[in-house]
Amino acid sequence: MRTPARVVSRREACRRIVAVTTTSAATSVAPRRWTTADDDLARAAAADDAASFYAEWSYSKPSDVVPYVERFAARGDPASVLRAYDDFGARFPSYKLGAEKAKLYGDELAAIDPTTVIEIGTFLGYSAIATAMRFARDEARLLCVEYEERHAEVARWAVEYAGLADKVTVLTRAGSEAVGEAKAFVESIKGVGAGTDVLFLDHAKERYLPDLKLYEDAGVVRRGTTVIADNVVYPGAPGYLEYVDTAAKRYETRLIDAMFEYDQVWKKDWKGTPKDALSVSVRL
Ligand SMILES: C[S@@+](CC[C@H](N)C(=O)[O-])C[C@H]1O[C@@H](n2cnc3c(N)ncnc32)[C@H](O)[C@@H]1O
Numbered sequence: 001m002r003t004p005a006r007v008v009s010r011r012e013a014c015r016r017i018v019a020v021t022t023t024s025a026a027t028s029v030a031p032r033r034w035t036t037a038d039d040d041l042a043r044a045a046a047a048d049d050a051a052s053f054y055a056e057w058s059y060s061k062p063s064d065v066v067p068y069v070e071r072f073a074a075r076g077d078p079a080s081v082l083r084a085y086d087d088f089g090a091r092f093p094s095y096k097l098g099a100e101k102a103k104l105y106g107d108e109l110a111a112i113d114p115t116t117v118i119e120i121g122t123f124l125g126y127s128a129i130a131t132a133m134r135f136a137r138d139e140a141r142l143l144c145v146e147y148e149e150r151h152a153e154v155a156r157w158a159v160e161y162a163g164l165a166d167k168v169t170v171l172t173r174a175g176s177e178a179v180g181e182a183k184a185f186v187e188s189i190k191g192v193g194a195g196t197d198v199l200f201l202d203h204a205k206e207r208y209l210p211d212l213k214l215y216e217d218a219g220v221v222r223r224g225t226t227v228i229a230d231n232v233v234y235p236g237a238p239g240y241l242e243y244v245d246t247a248a249k250r251y252e253t254r255l256i257d258a259m260f261e262y263d264q265v266w267k268k269d270w271k272g273t274p275k276d277a278l279s280v281s282v283r284l
Contacts, residue, residue, distance in 0.1 A: 098261030121203030125155030195222030
């Protein structure tokens, strides 16, 4: 008869592995060799962890993430909300920026020190929280444009739970329909005729280029604006990189390499995480 699997969380399994390694190092004993028994333990831990996770949590609509965040993240602590999103997103399909890119993107924001950021494509608010938590200026504000109401309402909830509601506004709108509101948002903070400091593109890939042109034509993107775009290598945004290429003399552009953010191991034809990049383009 099969012994019932003991529920060992992924974290506990990792702690045990670290404990074996660090104990060995501290006592100068040669590290124990990793054995197939350890493999079995790790596999069982992962399977048990997954089974207990799915027994407790389901995901059939965006708002299903809310009780998970409430359980595992502290109100008013944005980093804990992002960690809860990452843990939930490791088990269910999720289209968030992810920890690696959020760090890279956040470092760019810190260097720019923006007063206004406009984001197109907000999903459940992960990158919105990652943005607002990096604001250094009290007056800094983020305008999010997300066209699916069921995403936008969770994003609003998450931003409020993270304690960032006074810094972030989420519009339910297509990027192409929010140009006027984006212009008014920037001008209300920076004055008439000003452009946004940052435009972040993370929505439908085929809309990056046409929407960027709309924001340029309206003067929301102008000389000095930094446009940061996700997924420009994988899956790629048609025509976008050619348009912002430094050689075309509209923008000065560099790419920041990062792995594609969605863990898609549940897909039958999954072949590993592809390489991707964020592009950072300063309007000339
Ligand atoms: C990749 S997800 C965004 C992830 C988000 N930035 C984050 O890090 O959590 C793309 C989102 O863009 C939204 N979207 C797609 N096309 C859009 C458009 N034309 N205008 C506004 N939002 C759009 C989708 O509904 C989806 O929520």
